[in-house]
Amino acid sequence: MINAVGREIPDEILRKMKKPVFTGAYSQKKDVVIRTTAKSRCAAIEKGKPAESKLLVSIEDVIEKTGIKDGMTISFHHHMRNGDEVVNLVMEAIAKKGIKDIHIAASGLFQCHEPLVKLMEEDVVTGITVSTISPGPLAKAITNGKLKHPAVFMSHGGRPRAIEAGELHIDVAFISAPCCDAYGNMNGAYGKSACGVLSYAYADAQYADQVVAVTDNLVEFPACPIEISQEKVDYVVQVESIGNPEGISFGPTKPTTDPENLKIADMTAQLLNETGYIKNGMSMQTGAGGTSIAVAAAVGQIMKEKKIRGSFASGGITSYFVEMLKEDLFQGLLDVQCFDSVAIESCRDNPRHMPMSASQYANPNTKGCLVNQLDIMILGATEIDVDFNVNVVTGSNGVILSSSGGNNDCAAGAKIAVVVTNLVKRDMCILRERVTTVVTPGETVDVLVTEYGIAVNPNRTDLMKLLKHSQLPVMNIHELKAIGDQKATKIVKPQFTDKIVGIVEYRDGSVIDVVKKPIQEF
Numbered sequence: 001m002i003n004a005v006g007r008e009i010p011d012e013i014l015r016k017m018k019k020p021v022f023t024g025a026y027s028q029k030k031d032v033v034i035r036t037t038a039k040s041r042c043a044a045i046e047k048g049k050p051a052e053s054k055l056l057v058s059i060e061d062v063i064e065k066t067g068i069k070d071g072m073t074i075s076f077h078h079h080m081r082n083g084d085e086v087v088n089l090v091m092e093a094i095a096k097k098g099i100k101d102i103h104i105a106a107s108g109l110f111q112c113h114e115p116l117v118k119l120m121e122e123d124v125v126t127g128i129t130v131s132t133i134s135p136g137p138l139a140k141a142i143t144n145g146k147l148k149h150p151a152v153f154m155s156h157g158g159r160p161r162a163i164e165a166g167e168l169h170i171d172v173a174f175i176s177a178p179c180c181d182a183y184g185n186m187n188g189a190y191g192k193s194a195c196g197v198l199s200y201a202y203a204d205a206q207y208a209d210q211v212v213a214v215t216d217n218l219v220e221f222p223a224c225p226i227e228i229s230q231e232k233v234d235y236v237v238q239v240e241s242i243g244n245p246e247g248i249s250f251g252p253t254k255p256t257t258d259p260e261n262l263k264i265a266d267m268t269a270q271l272l273n274e275t276g277y278i279k280n281g282m283s284m285q286t287g288a289g290g291t292s293i294a295v296a297a298a299v300g301q302i303m304k305e306k307k308i309r310g311s312f313a314s315g316g317i318t319s320y321f322v323e324m325l326k327e328d329l330f331q332g333l334l335d336v337q338c339f340d341s342v343a344i345e346s347c348r349d350n351p352r353h354m355p356m357s358a359s360q361y362a363n364p365n366t367k368g369c370l371v372n373q374l375d376i377m378i379l380g381a382t383e384i385d386v387d388f389n390v391n392v393v394t395g396s397n398g399v400i401l402s403s404s405g406g407n408n409d410c411a412a413g414a415k416i417a418v419v420v421t422n423l424v425k426r427d428m429c430i431l432r433e434r435v436t437t438v439v440t441p442g443e444t445v446d447v448l449v450t451e452y453g454i455a456v457n458p459n460r461t462d463l464m465k466l467l468k469h470s471q472l473p474v475m476n477i478h479e480l481k482a483i484g485d486q487k488a489t490k491i492v493k494p495q496f497t498d499k500i501v502g503i504v505e506y507r508d509g510s511v512i513d514v515v516k517k518p519i520q521e522f
Contacts, residue, residue: 078108083247157362184233196338256290371413388442
């Protein structure tokens with residue numbers, strides 16, 4: 001058979017390969033299927049010359065072009081944190097179109113997303129899957145059962161695992177792009193809304209059926225550097241603002257100055273030193289809470305005194321870890337979230353401050369996630385029980401306060417996972433016989449450090465042996481609970497209805513607990 005450029009192609013070759021003969025560069029008009037993995041994205045595209053521009057004029061135009069309709073799943077990422085404006089902007093436009101039954105699959109939602117409460121009441125939003133959520137109106141609305149379907153709380157590693165496995169299918173992903181060109185190349189490092197890395201959006205960009213870059217800083221091609229690249233992006237839309245960077249530092253992102261919390265931090269650092277975890281080549285992650293950051297400060301001081309250089313610090317990065325990098329206390333930083341302007345500048349300017357995807361960070365189904373390389377993990381908790389199970393999703397009254405985040409990911413991977421918390425909070429003992437909601441199983445938690453004492457998981461006989469002659473106030477967890485119960489002036493025994501308002505997934509996708517609606521409305 002003679003093809004379009006005059007070459008003879010034997011019929012047996014075409015039959016054997018099950019291929020058509022070449023008839024012109026843009027002549028094959030039939031739909032072909034592009035599969036990025038066997039388990040996930042499967043999107044039909046029209047073969048032919050690509051459109052010259054992906055740039056659309058408005059969010060409304062985006063909704064039309066992507067074909068968003070009732071029952072779809074759309075996703076967002078949370079690098080703008082409490083300064084984000086894209087979620088509300090997109091959802092308002094969807095509501096105006098009369099579209100209902102939307103499932104929001106966001107890596108994080110914050111107080112600024114209060115407008116979603118009204119959309120939940122109107123059945124515009126009927127499902128939410130989230131890895132982090134802040135206390136506030138939205139969390140209370142979910143607690144009070146205003147969401148039609150139970151919210152699903154995934155870990156930071158569980159979310160990309162679910163997306164890559166096809167368990168969490170995203171129809172349209174909206175990526176807030178502080179710097180973007182008209183072809184969809186983008187980064188989070190530059191622009192008036194710079195947020196640092198875009199790590200939590202990587203899986204969405206790779207596996208969503210359609211991907212939309214939303215930017216307030218449209219630059220000439222190519223955007224430099226390219227963090228998420230053009231072949232993953234279907235459309236680009238420019239808006240006035242994707243968010244306020246001042247909202248990125250939402251919550252405590254500096255070391256605590258509270259004497260009791262500083263005592264907890266110092267005891268934790270001493271424990272880590274006495275058990276041999278502060279050593280050359282060590283790796284470490286802390287949360288963004290004031291006590292956790294104070295632990296990093298105390299550990300840093302010991303590292304300086306002992307002339308120790310660690311391998312890496314990871315997770316959400318604050319200015320304190322940036323300073324430790326500058327002081328050469330760590331070889332590098334691996335970052336999934338910048339928590340302040342210093343971290344944003346550092347990831348932009350310092351090649352030793354490196355972005356990583358959420359999958360690289362904590363997905364248990366990869367060939368090797370970073371949490372498995374962690375020596376030290378400092379965890380927070382709203383509650384912990386005598387079996388060392390940790391709750392970070394609800395308070396003792398059953399109100400949703402957060403989501404899984406990286407809590408159970410890092411506890412599972414780190415060589416030592418230490419919970420640091422006040423034993424008594426708001427006049428209540430947070431060490432309970434049984435936590436209200438299990439998020440991180442006690443088998444992965446090694447130590448609890450409080451202002452009144454330290455308890456070591458009985459499974460860690462090695463740690464108990466190393467601390468046998470320590471001057472630290474190490475005691476049985478039941479003894480520590482007795483102290484907390486004596487100090488507390490308030491006992492909370494919440495009552496719940498049978499209505500399930502939340503489902504807590506463990507990082508592997510299994511269901512570890514459910515959240516029920518309290519009888520008392522908040």
